[in-house]
Amino acid sequence: MPGDSNRTWELTGKDDKPYDSVQKGSLGGHRRSHIYGRLDCRAALQAIARGGYVANRVFFLNETAAEAAGYRPCAVCLPQDYALWKAGKV
Template identity: 70%
Template sequence: MMIRGTLGGHRGTRIYGRLDCPSALRAIAKGGYVKHRVFFADEAAAIAAGYRPCARCLPDKYRAWKANAPAGARR
């Protein structure tokens, strides 16, 4: 049995979020996104891989990331 993890991410944007994120689900429904999707066991794994939190489904974590991110990394 393969366990995907508790968080999903997008290789192109380097953003991670919940598997039920409305933005990710909308992108998947439109047919994109899936081939670029990655999964993480937890938040520490996503951060270690260089991903940032999703502003839509993890707004508090995104605000904290944005406040502490280097100026060139903020998006």
């Protein structure tokens, strides 16, 4: 995007600590529930619309970072990944 060349985003790293990144995160998460999912997740967007969720929202560069930080996949927007996680295969 024009004008974004100097923009940074706050992402959450593998150590569950925030850091500034020149690359936008591809996944969102909730710090208290330790669940991550797609940015267009229906469940997350509904929670955001109700309020309260935004204060605990975090962003990840990718699934590897989210899982390394101790987050699990969302059952709503990532059902296959969630099924693998639940079965203990991740």
